[in-house]
Amino acid sequence: MAKIIVFNNDTDRMETYYRDENSPMPYNTNGTLRVREFRGASKSNTLWTTKRTMQSWNSQRYIFGNPIPVGYAFRRPYEGGHSGQSQHYAGTAFDVGQRWTNAQRTVLRNSAINSGIWSYVEPVSISPTWVHFDKRFGVPSCISRRVSNFKKRKFKQLCINSTR
Numbered sequence: 001m002a003k004i005i006v007f008n009n010d011t012d013r014m015e016t017y018y019r020d021e022n023s024p025m026p027y028n029t030n031g032t033l034r035v036r037e038f039r040g041a042s043k044s045n046t047l048w049t050t051k052r053t054m055q056s057w058n059s060q061r062y063i064f065g066n067p068i069p070v071g072y073a074f075r076r077p078y079e080g081g082h083s084g085q086s087q088h089y090a091g092t093a094f095d096v097g098q099r100w101t102n103a104q105r106t107v108l109r110n111s112a113i114n115s116g117i118w119s120y121v122e123p124v125s126i127s128p129t130w131v132h133f134d135k136r137f138g139v140p141s142c143i144s145r146r147v148s149n150f151k152k153r154k155f156k157q158l159c160i161n162s163t164r
């Protein structure tokens, strides 16, 4: 059972969910993104993401029209990850298609770029053996929130991680 904290971009509030590993992520449609897929190899008891990230996944999956095998999305800073991509620490990035052919990855990479859904799609020169896309949000959306100290602390962490 994972505790999943979701920043709801529409209400500016944090939401907490408890889901088992085989369940879809909150806001995921048609079971296309399971908790275990989002988690990948992360051992963290608590995972977090944003509603906008989950909706972006739904849209990308719909546009692509076929299953997208997820290597991982979420990672804690101490669990490493590929260079310069702290978006994974904020739960707003995906690394997918690790077991695909280069040709398959090219199709998805182009789909991700052309969809206009993502803030950033990593070029093949940087990540040739997987496809990275992320949905980052900027500093302005991180401030002046009416939240409790506890939630503020959580949220601050999200913001710092998402803007590096």
Ligand SMILES: [Zn+2]
Binding pocket: 082, 085, 088, 093, 094, 095, 132, 133
């Ligand atoms: Zn990545």
